[in-house]
Amino acid sequence: MNFVAPDFMPVLPEIFVLTMACLVLVVDVFLEQQQRHITYGLAQVTLLATALLLLLTFARVPVTTMFGHYIKDAMGDLLKFCICLAAAAVFLYSRDYLRQRDLFKGEYFVLGLFGVLGMMIMVSAHSLLSVYLGLELLSLSLYALVAVDRDSPVGCEAAMKYFVLGSLASGMLLYGISMVYGATGSVDLQVIADVIAKQGTSNLVLVFGLVFLVVGLAFKLGAVPFHMWLPDIYQGAPTSVTLYIGSAPKLAAFALLMRVLVDGLGAFQNDWQQMLIILAVLSMALGNLVAIAQTNIKRMLAYSTISHVGFLLLGILAGTPEGYSASMFYAIVYVLMAVGAFGVILLLSRTGFEAENIDDFKGLNDRSPWLAFIMMVVMMSMAGIPFMAGFYAKWVVLQAVINIGFVWLALVGVVFSVVGAFYYLRVVKCIYFDKPEQSESISISRDVEIVISANGLLLIILGLYPTALMTWCSTALLN
Amino acid sequence: MGFEKFLFYVFALILIFAAVRVITVRNSVHAALFLVLAFFTSAALWLLIEAEFLAITMVLVYVGAVMVLFLFVVMMLDLNTQPLREGFIKYLPVGATVAVIIVIEMVLALGSGYFSSESYSLVARSADYSNTKELGSVLYTFYVYPFEIASVILLVAIIAAISLTLRRREGTKSQNPSHQVLVSRDDRIRLVNVPAEKKH
Numbered sequence: 003m004n005f006v007a008p009d010f011m012p013v014l015p016e017i018f019v020l021t022m023a024c025l026v027l028v029v030d031v032f033l034e035q036q037q038r039h040i041t042y043g044l045a046q047v048t049l050l051a052t053a054l055l056l057l058l059t060f061a062r063v064p065v066t067t068m069f070g071h072y073i074k075d076a077m078g079d080l081l082k083f084c085i086c087l088a089a090a091a092v093f094l095y096s097r098d099y100l101r102q103r104d105l106f107k108g109e110y111f112v113l114g115l116f117g118v119l120g121m122m123i124m125v126s127a128h129s130l131l132s133v134y135l136g137l138e139l140l141s142l143s144l145y146a147l148v149a150v151d152r153d154s155p156v157g158c159e160a161a162m163k164y165f166v167l168g169s170l171a172s173g174m175l176l177y178g179i180s181m182v183y184g185a186t187g188s189v190d191l192q193v194i195a196d197v198i199a200k201q202g203t204s205n206l207v208l209v210f211g212l213v214f215l216v217v218g219l220a221f222k223l224g225a226v227p228f229h230m231w232l233p234d235i236y237q238g239a240p241t242s243v244t245l246y247i248g249s250a251p252k253l254a255a256f257a258l259l260m261r262v263l264v265d266g267l268g269a270f271q272n273d274w275q276q277m278l279i280i281l282a283v284l285s286m287a288l289g290n291l292v293a294i295a296q297t298n299i300k301r302m303l304a305y306s307t308i309s310h311v312g313f314l315l316l317g318i319l320a321g322t323p324e325g326y327s328a329s330m331f332y333a334i335v336y337v338l339m340a341v342g343a344f345g346v347i348l349l350l351s352r353t354g355f356e357a358e359n360i361d362d363f364k365g366l367n368d369r370s371p372w373l374a375f376i377m378m379v380v381m382m383s384m385a386g387i388p389f390m391a392g393f394y395a396k397w398v399v400l401q402a403v404i405n406i407g408f409v410w411l412a413l414v415g416v417v418f419s420v421v422g423a424f425y426y427l428r429v430v431k432c433i434y435f436d437k438p439e440q441s442e443s444i445s446i447s448r449d450v451e452i453v454i455s456a457n458g459l460l461l462i463i464l465g466l467y468p469t470a471l472m473t474w475c476s477t478a479l480l481n
Numbered sequence: 482m483g484f485e486k487f488l489f490y491v492f493a494l495i496l497i498f499a500a501v502r503v504i505t506v507r508n509s510v511h512a513a514l515f516l517v518l519a520f521f522t523s524a525a526l527w528l529l530i531e532a533e534f535l536a537i538t539m540v541l542v543y544v545g546a547v548m549v550l551f552l553f554v555v556m557m558l559d560l561n562t563q564p565l566r567e568g569f570i571k572y573l574p575v576g577a578t579v580a581v582i583i584v585i586e587m588v589l590a591l592g593s594g595y596f597s598s599e600s601y602s603l604v605a606r607s608a609d610y611s612n613t614k615e616l617g618s619v620l621y622t623f624y625v626y627p628f629e630i631a632s633v634i635l636l637v638a639i640i641a642a643i644s645l646t647l648r649r650r651e652g653t654k655s656q657n658p659s660h661q662v663l664v665s666r667d668d669r670i671r672l673v674n675v676p677a678e679k680k681h
Contacts, residue, residue, distance in 0.1 A: 005622045013626075020633060027640065068626035109644040116637045123630060135630040142634060146641030152648075184596060210590035 009067045012074035015055050015082065016122050022048035023115040030108030038106050042097060045111040046090055049118065053086040064481060066128055070190040073128035076478035077260070077330070081125045081253050088250040088337050089118045094453055095345040096242030102353040103151070105240065110150055114246060117143035121254035127261055130179045130189040137175070137222065140254065141168050144247055148239040160238025167221070167231040175218025181211025182267075191266035198269045212270055215262060216277045223255045225315060226284035229308050236304035241351060241358075244300055245344035248307060249337045252314070256333040259318055260326065271321045278319035283414055285312030290422040299360050302425060303343055306384060309422055310336050316415060317399040325402035327476035332395040334471065335383070335464060339392060342380040342457045346373060349446055349454070360429055365438025372451075373444060374433045376458035383461045385426035386419050391464035398472065489529055496522040509555045517548050530603060534613040 010017070026048070030041045056079050064075035093114065100106040120140030127133040145168065149161035183189055185207040186197040198208065217228065224232040236244050263274050289309030296302035314336070317329025350357035350366075350373075357363070367374040383392035396419060400412045446454075464471060499519040503512050520543045527536035606612075620628055 008625075024636075069623045071624075071626040107644075109640065112640060113637065113644075116633065116640075119633065129627075131624075131627045132630065135627055135634065139630060139634050139637060142637050142641065146637070146645065149645055152645060205595070206590050207595045210587075 008069060009065070011059075012061075012065050012067050013072055014059065015052050016119060016126070018055060019048060019052055019115060019119045019122065022051075023112060023119060026108070026115060027112045030112065033108070038108065041108045041111050042093065042106075045093055045115055048115060049086045049090040049093070052118075053083050053090070056083045056086065061481070066192070070192065071129045071132045072126050074126060076481040078125045078257065080474060080478045081257050081330075081333075082122050084334055084337065085118060085121050085125070085250045085253050088253070088341055089114060089246070091341050091345070091453055091457065092242070092246050092249060094450060095245060095341070095348050098447065098450070099240075099242050099348045099351055102351075103240070105151055105242075107150075110147065110242075113143045113147050113150075117147070117246070118250070121250055124254040125257040127258070128191055130182065130191070130194075130262070130266070133258060133262060134172075134176060134179060136254075137258070138172060140251060141172070141222075144168075144243075144251070147243045147246060148235060150243060151240050154240070156238040157240060160235045163231055163238075164235045171218050171221030171228070174214050174221065178211045178214030178216075178218055181207055181214065185211065191261060194266045195268060198267070203269050203273075208267075209270065209273055212267055212273060213277070215267070216274060216281075219255070219259060219262065220281055223252075223259075223311050223314075224308055225281040225311050226288045226308060229285070229288070232308060233301050233304040236307070237298055237301045237358075241300065241344060241348050241356065245341065245348060248303070248340045248344055252307075252311075252340070253333050253337055256314060256318075256330065259315075263318070264321075264326065275319045275321060278315045279408075279411065282312045282315040282319060283411070285309060285315065286415060286418040287312075290418045290425075293422065293425050296425070297360055298358050299347060299363070299429070300344075300358055302360065303340070306422065306426075307340070309418065310384075313396060313399055313415065313419075316403050316411065320402040320406050320408075322402060322406060323476065323479055324405065325399070327472065327479050328395075328398035328402045330475040330479065331468070331472055332399055334475070335391045335395040335461070338457060338461055338464075339380050339384050342376065342454065342461065343384070345454050345457065346377045346380070349373065349450065350444060352442075360432055361439065363429060363432045364436040366433040368438050369441070370444045370446075372455070373446070376454060377433055378430050379458045379461050381426040381429050383465065385423040387423070389462070389465045391461045391468065394465055394468040394472075398468075485529060489526065492522045492525045492529070496526070509560060510552065513548060513552050513555050516551070517544050520544050520548065531606065532612060534616055 022044070026041055026044045029044060030038075033040055059074075060079050061074045061076050064073055066073045093111065096110070097106070100110060117140050120136050120138075120143060123132055123136030123139060125136075127136055145161055145165045148164055149158055151157045179189070182194060185205055186194045188194055188197065198205075203209075221228040236248065239247065267274065286309050289305045289307070289312060293302050293305035293309070296305060310332075314329055314332050317325045317332060319325070320328075347357050350362060363377070366377065379390065383390035386393045386396045396415070400415055403412045403415070496519055499515045499522065502515040503519065506512050506515065520539055524536040524539040524544075527533075527539065
């Protein structure tokens, strides 16, 4: 057997995260409860250093290593960079919330770091094996994180539901993977694409595998009709965990769709396009309509996530480089909005009080004008009001869909985002036009205030000057 | 029909029978035991295609470790399966329809002859061929990346299990071995001077 050691340099960010996660795990064991901030600090240092490392080693040309299981390319590096920053923001917003609830434990940060590692593996996956393993690593960390508050019955129920449904989805995905492997004889996405190019797209077994792959991925994304788990988990999990689940994993899921459907099974575009159209239309419809009826803001945002997933799928199903970069832009902006929205919810909660209902936002303007302004920006951006980042994101995605001739699909998207605007603006109305039910002022630490301000302002800046990020996305996908 | 083919059909029939029994028997201990039977026969099927490492691992890991644990849990927990059966008849038509459609589709897709034994014949190996060695040589070289990720997944599973179940409660009567070792004679024995009883 002829074995040459692979090039480890491209995998450096993953190796770094893994090493640091293990280090944090060990260091945390030796700390007293009062010293827990060291764990938190180390986790933050890890994430920021990884982001820096990714910038320094940014891929100009795609490199495949680890015998075809790993790829380092510009799309992956950009997404991983965003994942690290999003996770750092998540940890920062969660810090005080966790402290007040006796959840400020090492496990939260260690599992969070392992989840980030799982996402990075998913983003860089170049074989179905690393796709599956990365997904499992992320999911397993998330299951445990949802149950991190062990004494909360709602949290445990949510974790249990997530675990059972997530395992089912993994089973679907694995079955699809085994079919694709059986039909092509390889798990390497490049080899799969080559084999399909050679043998044509008439193979029924491959289409059969593709269906299961799409079902598995849709389950993980939370697209209708595979969305059942999402509202319950968003509502049941501690808000800091909801923030984690609702943000960075969407970037990884986008990358996964790109790798599996576009890179690996790109020849079957006609087949998966139809499947994604069904998923996208149903997601936009159900997500926006059901969100109207919600009084719990976490549940409302869960349904809004489902509708955003529908929009994300629109760009991918367009099947053009323009559509992919629109989708990527959408994913990044969505993460910014989700981090901002759940961040504000976290900051409003205090010891013994969860800001969970839309009513809790009543008169927020009187209590904290700046926080109210940021929440308004986030909500208007989610609704797609012009001059916000969310508007441009929707705009480019719809443009990509129109360019391939699906005008009706774009119309459906527009109609349902108008419907969606209702419940986002209702929150804004609560904030500015209703009398406050509580009068306590809201105290936020300085660093959190700076980051959440940057988060909100970024949504305005990206809405006014989207070209920079858009260019990054399209050049990253061109490579 | 060769002897090997005969064996295959025997094992395959037992496997299907055991798998069906797993989900149809009422007693959950019986179900777990039928699952053991199913694992055993699938290990035998693997032996038939000369994948002896997989066969032995199947018996060791699934039968020896996983199922024993399963049996323990099933016997310890007094599960009431009655609520689970509620609405079974109500949802049966819908469920059965979906299942039948899926089965028909699967038969159409997979029965198209793609996976027939003609297109996937066994590769003949010499008698001294060890697939354990072959597996090992690719597992730690060409598949080292997935292998390492799998190890990280196991680590996360350990962390998750410990963080979810480890509780330090006040007042539990658990033993502390290091304290037990440090005990000296004086801590435990008190000499009491008992005056001897007078003779009557």
